[in-house]
Amino acid sequence: MNDPTCSKRDAVFATTAARGGDFEFNEQVAEVFDDMLARSVPLYFEQQHMVMELARKFWIEGTRIYDLGCSTATTLVNIARELGPSSQLVGYDNSPAMLERAGKKIADSGMDNRIELRLGDLDGNPQDLDLSNAGVVTTCWTLQFIRPARRERLIRFISDNLVDGGALIVTEKVLTKHKTMNNHFIEFYYEYKRRNGYSDGEIQRKREALENVLVPYRADENMEMFRQNGFAVVELFFQWYNFAGFLCVKRQPA
Helix, strand or coil, X not given: CCCHHHCCCCCCCCCHHHCCCCCCCCHHHHHHHHXXXXXXXXXXXXXXXXXXXXXXXXXXXXXXXXXXCCCCCHHHHHHHHHHCCCCEEEEEECCHHHHHHHHHHHHHHCCCCCEEEEECCCCCCHHXXXXXXXXXXXXXXXXXXXXXXXXXXXXXXXXXXXXXXXEEEEEEEEECCCHHHHHHHHHHHHHHHHHCCCCHHHHHHHHHHHCCCCCCEEHHHHHHHHHHCCCCEEEEEEEECCEXXXXXXXXXXX
């Protein structure tokens, strides 16, 4: 798998001047995003491996793989390597800075003949996205950034465009049903970030920047949303405190 440590070290929120507004996926963030993920997402490499395994299991020869919110294309490159030369992949992101980084990574990996990048706003009209012949769709730590009022129509659009037996693979930050447990899980997560070199100031400033941008659901709320919008099989395949992975299959697999 790609090694996120090759990017610059994340110091976006290292100074008090960094907290100037809501979190944005701009050039400053894109430059350090791989390191940010590796140090901020628990068991990041294992989750990437699980996404690869699930994509391989549910991909149907001749269909396409789409990554919605592809950022720097780590997931796309990993899946392309896993599936081999006959696979065709498409990545959507609304950040030109992220797509620029993704293009360089794809070219360096020698996958530019198999992976296409497209500018697309997942928070906009889903009909503007071409998901034709979709066998697998992945959305990794992305759905949480979509406005809640617009999530269901995006999930329904994905389901409508998947072939029978196709799968949606989602990794996401989640809440718990109980406020006290949620607070405990968040504190455990902050301890995780401290172990990975983030200061209390960085943790606090990033939390404030994400406050109006990242809106997580409970795991059961996500699962119900998937079931209500076209997925016959919805399974939780990963959970670490307030991070989870969901496998959603369009119909019951044989």
